[in-house]
Amino acid sequence: MLQQFHTRCASLDWRVSILLFCVVAAVNGQIRYTIPEEMRKGLFVGDVAKDLGLDLKRLVSGRARLVIDEDNQYVVLNQNKGHIVVNERIDREKLCAKKSPCSFSLEIVLEDPLELFSITIEIQDVNDHAPAFPKKEINLEISESTPTGTVFLLDSAADPDVGVNSLQSYSLKANDHFVLKQHTRGDGSKYAEMMLQSSLDREKQNEHTLILTAVDGGEPQRSGTVRIHVSVLDANDNAPVFTQSLYTVSVLENVSRGTVVARVSAVDLDQGYNGNVTYFFTHLEEHSSCPFEINSYTGEVKLTGDIDYEVSPSYEINLQAKDPWGVVGASKLIIELADVNDNSPVITMASYSGKISEDSAPGTVVALISVQDKDSGKNGQVHLNIDENLPFKIKSSLRNYYTLVTEQNLDREKRSKYNITLTATDEGLPALSSSKTVFLDVTDINDNAPAFSQSFYSALIAENNSPGVSVLSVHAKDPDENQNARVSYILQECEISGSPISEYVSVNAESGIVHAVRSYDYEQIKELIFVVKAQDGGSPPLSSNVTVKILIQDQNDNPPQVLYPVQTGGSLVAEMVPRSADVGYLVTKVVAVDVDSGQNAWLSYKLQKATDRALFEVGLQNGEIRTIRQVTDKDAVKQRLTVIVEDNGQPSRSATVIVNVAVADSFPEVLSEFTDFTQDKEYNDNLTFYLVLALAVVSFLFITCLVVIISVKIYRWRQSRILYHSNLPVIPYYPPRYSDTLGTGTLQHVYNYEVCRTTDSRKSDCKFGRAGSQNVLIMDPSSTGTMQRIQSEKSILDEPDSPLEYVVVTLYLIQLCSYLSVLKSQVIFILCLCVQYSVFHSLNIRTFI
Incomplete structure (x- = not known):
């Protein structure tokens, strides 16, 4: 019957999920559902979203979840639908034993804002257990003298189901001596007694076999049976009687095993052997978990297992006292447990x-x-x-x-x-x-701005630095974390000398290293002052600023500049010294400046060369040129002094100036001397320039003509190779067309010649064809003038292009003359002549030879 019930339940699973009668109470945020036990995983329990009046979006946004005891994950929440469904099979008997109603509580928690709803799920019993007796057979020994109306307490059947599915009634197979009486205990459980309704006669029948049936009230109905074997004994007139019809004791839940919790006793008025009484628990199952046992001779009830007030607060035990002849008396023992603080929160x-x-x-x-x-x-x-x-x-x-x-x-x-x-x-x-x-x-939140390690940064850099060199590094810290502490460095816009600061420096956004964008010139800019901003990566970002000053150091990168005397290319300036000048006569003063600063701008003057070093001297500090002796008539009119001006840098830089001094008493004498010198010099300079220019032009034309000749020679050489080394039996050759444009030549029209030569016999056949209006002139193969005409054509092909080669030779001669005029070196001239002779010879330009 149990198997039939499970089969029937499986076929009705789909109906159960629809017909679950859910009692919903929405009082003070609490709801209650009622479901039967043994539901499959995934079946519907209740729609909490609807019952609580919540939107499905609220369940998702509030991260709704169930707060359940970790040991009992019977149900789960489907956030997407707002349903509670079964997570694992629920066994009501395992969950609540005999407790009814059986339920467990859980909570639904929602966040943002926090909300809490209580849910109680009641588990309804399903008739999945049949009543079962603790033994397969009950053996009774009854004296034949037992009076009618004597009651015999029978073993109770156990059914873990509750309500109508639990044990409802007992029935006894019809017989002549016994009838069945049913009783209900205070906890609602039922037990049966068998009463003797007619006297027994051992001499007529010494044994009786009865069938006791226990039936529950489920649908379908389940039942269990036990066989009662009655042995009829000789007379024993008195049955044992307990001193109390009900024994009640209270025991702390933390008492140790072996403790005697109660003592019961029964009296049998019979004497001797018939008065011996033994004690039993009558209603326990074969594998009962009852944590107590009774001493069958003394009636002491001892604790043999663990008891827990939170699991079972009381125990009700049926007692039986029996004499040696099987006459019994019955009583009841109730053991109540007292709670002890034995569970930590x-x-x-x-x-x-x-x-x-x-x-x-x-x-x-x-x-x-x-x-x-x-x-x-x-x-x-x-x-x-x-x-x-x-x-x-x-x-x-x-x-x-x-x-x-x-x-x-x-x-x-x-x-x-x-x-x-x-x-x-x-x-x-x-x-x-x-x-x-x-x-x-x-x-973290972005509540702190970056802070620089210094309130002001300064650095030095020498001028003429390499672009991209690092000058200094700024650093800021942000006590926030992650993105809020990620500091970026930004160069604040400003202008220096009318140009944006970004043209001078740049700042690495990650490291804060300041780089020089370009090379600095101390003479143009002495210092750079700008602002760097440190900004974090928060939202919104926070920032702080710091001022940076870069001082540019001077280097000796500028030579002295001579202001006087002025050096001009078109005219010659000379200082006049009369022949009557005394010693120390101030001829002139060399004036120079250095745009550098400091010791790099300290200048000194020295006389490097002079026409007569014994006549003049230069002041080391002031650049004054003075005579150091008396001027005589023997001194040359034209005096040339070379003065070098040096600065004090490391390394030092210098400039030279040529001072022309005329030793004369009259201006015409000076003018005649210096004019000749200037004109000769200018003439030689102009002549050299034009010769070099002519040489460059002639060389270019010469090289161009050589390239053209080489290209023509290579083309003809490739044609000849095709003619003599082809693998075809007949090789056509098409010479150029010749025409007599005036009509006075041997041919009145333009003719095409097709020369055919075989690769083996070297014989040629020429075909003479139609006039020039045809593309090809076919000649008679038997013509005897074929070879002579071919030879004449070959000689024409081998002739040089005379006009072009004459041009090359002419350019060559002009080039040689230019080399000779410019280089003025016989060795270089001879080398050029040999190289170009070799080129002409290789190109077969015999005109040159």
Whole structure:
């Protein structure tokens, strides 16, 4: 029958999911569902979204989840549909045993904002168990003297189902001596007694076999049977009688095994052997988990297992006293357990992310905490506390729920992590407590601007630096973290000498290194002052500025510049010294400046060369040129002095100036001397320039003509190779066309010649054809003048292009003359002549030869 029931339930699974009658109560945020046990995984339990009046989007955004005991994950929440469905098979008997109604509670937690809803799921019993007797056979020994109306207590059948599915009635197979009586205990369980309705006669029948049937009220109905074997004994007139019809004791749940919890006794008025009484528990199953046992001779009831008030607060045991002849008496023992504070509170984080932003206002919820204590009364009343030194506090919420909230403003830069120890303590004696440490990270916000390590940066750099060289590095720190602490360096726009600062320096956005964009010139700019901004990566970003000053150091990169005497290319300036000049006569003064600064601009003057070094001297510091002796008539009129001006840099730089001095008493004498000299010099310079220009032009024309000749020679050579080395039996050759344009030649029209030569016999056949209007003139193969004509054509092909070669030779001669005039070197002239002779010879330009 049990197998038929399961088969029938499986076929009706689809109907069960629809016909689940769900009783929904939406009072104070609580709902209740009722479902049968043994439902398959995935079947529908209830629509919490609809029953709670919640939108599906709210379930998803609030990260809805069920808070369930970790050991009983019977249902799960489908966020997308808002349904609670079965997660695993629910066995009502395993969950609640005989407890009815059977239910378990859970909570739905929503975040942002935090909401909590309680749900109770009641499990309805399914008739999946048949009543079963603890033994397969009951053996009774009844004295024949047993009076009618004597009651015999029978073993009760056990059915773990409840309600109508539990044991409902007993029935006894019809017989002549016994009838069945049924009774109900205080807890609703049923048991049967068999009453003797007519006297037994051992001499007529010494044994009786009866069938006892236990039936439940489920649909379909299930039943169990046991065989009762009655042995008729000789007379025993009195049955044992317990001293109390009901024994009640109270026991602490923490008593140790072996403790005697109760003692029962029964009296048999018979004497001797018939008065011996033994004690039994009658209603226990074969593999019962009853944690008690009774001594069959003394009636002591001892604890043999573990008892727990939270599992079963009381035990009801049926007692039986029996004499040696099988006459029995019955009683009942009720053992009530007293609760002991033996369970520590259990802390569960119902909602906890482990992170909180540092800008959270006081009162922000950090976590939702569930604290459970299985004890009852004061032993189950719990208080939750945390360390008082932390900026958090505990607030009591719903039943057994607490919220951890912030009490002060948080600052991640002062403290970024908190280890929060939660301590739950009950009110038992002695009190029990448990602790749980949670770790909370304070997340960063961009509340700190970058700070430079210095309030002002300065650096030195020498002028004429290489572009891109690093000058200095600025550095800023941001106490925030991650992107909020990522510092970028930005060059603030400004102008220096009318140009943007970006043309002078650049700043690496990541490292803060300042690079020189170009080479600096101290003579143009002495210093650079600009502002660098440090900006973090927060949103919105925060920033700070710092001023940077770069001083440019001077280098000796400029030679002295002579201001006087002025050096001109078109005219010659000379200083006059009369022949009557005395010693120390001031001829002139060399004036020079150096745009560098410092010692790089200190100038000294020296006389490098002079026509007569014994006549003049130059002042080392002032550049004055003076005579150092008396001028005589023997001194030359034209005096040429070379003065070198040096600075004091390392290394030093210098400039030279030529001073022309005329030793004469009259101006016409000076003019005649210096004019000849200037004109000769200019004439030679102009002549050399024009010769070089002529040589360049002639060389270019000469090379161009050579390239043309070489190209023609290569083309003809390729044609001849095709003629003599082709693998074809007949090779056509097409010479150029010749025409007598005036009509006075041997041919009146243009003719085409097709010369055919064989590769083996070297004989040729010429075909003479039609006039020039035809493309090819076909000649008679038998003509005897073929070879002579071909030879004449070959000689024509071998003749040089006379006009072009004459041009080349002419250019060659002009070029030789130019070399000779410009180079004025016989060796170079001879080398040029040999090289170009070789080129002409290789090109077969015989005109030159």
